[in-house]
Amino acid sequence: MKKRLFTPGPTPVPENVMLSMAAPIIHHRNPEFMEILQQVHEDLQYLFRTTQPVVVMTCSGTGGMESAISSLFGPGDKVITINGGKFGERWGELVRTFTGNCIEEKVEWGTAIQPERIAELLGEHPDARGVCLTHSETSTGTASDIKALCAAIREASDALILVDGITAIGAHEFHFDDWGADICITGSQKGLMMPPGLALIAVSERAQDIVNSRHERPQFYLSLKKALKSHAGNDTPFTPAVTLIIGLAEALRMLREEGIENVWSRHARLASACRQGCEALGMRLFSSSPSFAVTPVWLPEGVDWKAFNKILKVGNGITVAAGQDDFAGRIFRISHLGYYDELDMLSVIGALEFTLSDMGVPFEIGSGVAAVQRAFLAD
Numbered sequence: 001m002k003k004r005l006f007t008p009g010p011t012p013v014p015e016n017v018m019l020s021m022a023a024p025i026i027h028h029r030n031p032e033f034m035e036i037l038q039q040v041h042e043d044l045q046y047l048f049r050t051t052q053p054v055v056v057m058t059c060s061g062t063g064g065m066e067s068a069i070s071s072l073f074g075p076g077d078k079v080i081t082i083n084g085g086k087f088g089e090r091w092g093e094l095v096r097t098f099t100g101n102c103i104e105e106k107v108e109w110g111t112a113i114q115p116e117r118i119a120e121l122l123g124e125h126p127d128a129r130g131v132c133l134t135h136s137e138t139s140t141g142t143a144s145d146i147k148a149l150c151a152a153i154r155e156a157s158d159a160l161i162l163v164d165g166i167t168a169i170g171a172h173e174f175h176f177d178d179w180g181a182d183i184c185i186t187g188s189q190k191g192l193m194m195p196p197g198l199a200l201i202a203v204s205e206r207a208q209d210i211v212n213s214r215h216e217r218p219q220f221y222l223s224l225k226k227a228l229k230s231h232a233g234n235d236t237p238f239t240p241a242v243t244l245i246i247g248l249a250e251a252l253r254m255l256r257e258e259g260i261e262n263v264w265s266r267h268a269r270l271a272s273a274c275r276q277g278c279e280a281l282g283m284r285l286f287s288s289s290p291s292f293a294v295t296p297v298w299l300p301e302g303v304d305w306k307a308f309n310k311i312l313k314v315g316n317g318i319t320v321a322a323g324q325d326d327f328a329g330r331i332f333r334i335s336h337l338g339y340y341d342e343l344d345m346l347s348v349i350g351a352l353e354f355t356l357s358d359m360g361v362p363f364e365i366g367s368g369v370a371a372v373q374r375a376f377l378a379d
Contacts, residue, residue: 001317006348008138008167008294008321010189010196011338013247014254017193021247028242029235036249038234043252047169047260048184048202050176055227056248057199058241061166061187062090063222064199068162068183069094071211071224072130076101079130080121080159082113085139086324087164091132103128109327110296112144112289115152122156130160135168139324141296141333142287143172150179160207166190169200170255171267171293171337182207188244191263191293193251193338197244203228267292270336270345273375277349278334280371281356281363286331293337296323298330300361305329311358316351342376 005012026033037056044054057064069091073079077099081091084107095102103125107113113133122128131153135146146163153161162183165174169184170191176184181204188198203211203224211224219225226237255263271292275285278297286296299305305322309332312318323331334348349368356363 003317003319004344004347004351006318006320006335006344008190008333008335008337009187011191011193011335012340013195014193014251014339017247017250017254020250021243023246025242026246028240033242033245034234036246037236040245040249040252041231041234043249043256044200044202046256047252048176049174049178049260050202052177052202052204052208053228053231054200054202055224055231056236056240056245057201057222057227058197058236058238058244059199059222060196061164061185061190061199064185064187064201065090065164066094067199067222067224067227068185068201069132070098070217070219070222071214072160072162072183072207073099074214074217075099077129078103078125078127079132080105080125080128081132082107082118082134082144084111084113084134084142084144085109085137087138087166088132088134091134091162091164095132109140110142110287110289112142113149115145115148118149118152119156122153122159126157128157128159130162131157132162132164134164135174136165136172136291136293138167138294138333140287141291141294142289143168143291143293144289146172146174146181147179150181154180160210167291167293167337170263171291173264176202176204188248191338192248193254194244194247197241198248201227264292266341267336269376269379270340270342271295273342273345273372274334274336274349276375277345277368277372278352281349281352281368282361286327294321294333294335296327296331296333299332300356303359303361305332308332308355308359312351312355315358316354318348318351320348345372
C-alpha cells in the first residue's frame with residue numbers, strides 16, 4: 001500500500017529534492033558549496049520577501065526560536081508572548097529561560113489575538129523590548145493577521161517583533177520588509193518540502209544592530225552574531241547539514257519557479273477544499289481563524305481516536321496528526337503544507353470516507369469527495 005503523509009511537519013519531500021540529496025557529498029569549506037549557499041541565501045530572501053539576510057542554521061525551528069531570543073534579549077528584559085497553542089506556549093518557555101521576565105497573553109485555542117489587544121498590552125507594558133507572535137499555530141490550525149499585528153506594534157512601541165513562521169512561510173502571504181517584522185523563523189520540514197534539520201531566520205537591520213552591539217551572552221552554537229558574520233561571506237560558523245542545504249537549493253528553485261504568489265494561492269485553494277470536504281462529511285472544524293497550512297477537525301461524536309487512526313493509517317495508508325494537550329483524542333489535523341496538489345486533497349478526503357464508513361459513522365457516501373471536486377471546479 002502506498003503511504004501518504006498528511007502531517008504538518010515533516011511534510012512530503014519531492015522526488016527531485018531527494019535525488020539532489022543523494023548526490024555524492026561535497027566539502028562545505030570550498031567554492032562549490034559556497035556558490036550553492038549563496039544561491040540559497042538569495043532564494044530565501046525571495047521567499048521571505050526581504051532584502052535582509054536570512055541565515056541557515058543546522059537545527060530545528062525551535063533552535064531558531066532559541067537563537068533569536070538568546071541573541072536579542074538578556075536577563076530582566078521584558079518580552080510579551082502570545083500563547084494560543086503549543087508553539088505560542090514555546091515562545092513563553094524560551095523567554096522565561098533567557099530573560100525571566102515574560103508577559104504571557106493566553107488566548108483560547110483555535111482563536112487568534114487581535115491587533116487591538118496587542119496595542120493594549122503594549123500600553124500596559126511600555127517597557128517591553130519584544131513581542132513574540134505565531135503566524136500559523138500548528139497545534140490548532142489557526143492563523144493570525146501578522147500584517148495587522150505588526151502594524152499595531154510598530155504604531156504603539158519600539159519593541160522588536162519576532163514571528164514564528166514555521167508553518168506559515170510558503171503557505172501564507174508574508175512580506176518581511178514591508179510588514180516591519182524583525183525576526184521570522186521557519187523550518188526545513190514544513191513549507192520548504194524538506195526533511196527536518198534546518199532553521200531559516202530572517203533578521204531585520206534593527207535586529208542586526210542589536211545582535212552585533214551586544215556584549216557576548218552565554219551562547220555559542222546558536223549565536224545569531226556568529227551566523228550573521230558567516231552569512232556575509234556565504235559561509236557558516238560551524239559544519240552545516242551539507243546534504244540538506246543541497247536539497248534546500250532544489251526546493252527553493254521549485255518554489256521560485258512556481259512563483260511565490262502562486263504558492264500562496266495554491267495553499268489557500270487546498271485548505272478551502274479540504275475544509276469543505278470535511279464539513280460535507282458532517283465533521284466540525286476546530287479553528288475560527290483557519291490556517292492554510294493545516295486543518296484541525298473534531299472527531300465525530302463517539303469515535304475513538306486510536307481506532308479511527310488505525311483504520312486511516314493501516315487500512316488506508318494515510319497519516320494525519322493527532323490533537324495535543326486537552327484536545328488529544330478529540331481532534332485530528334490534516335496538513336496541506338508544502339508538496340501537495342488537488343488530487344492529494346481528494347485522496348485524504350476519500351480515505352476519511354472509507355474510515356468513517358468502516359466505523360459505522362453515518363454520512364452520504366461520496367459527499368466529501370464531491371465537495372472537494374466542486375471547490376476546485378468552481379475556483
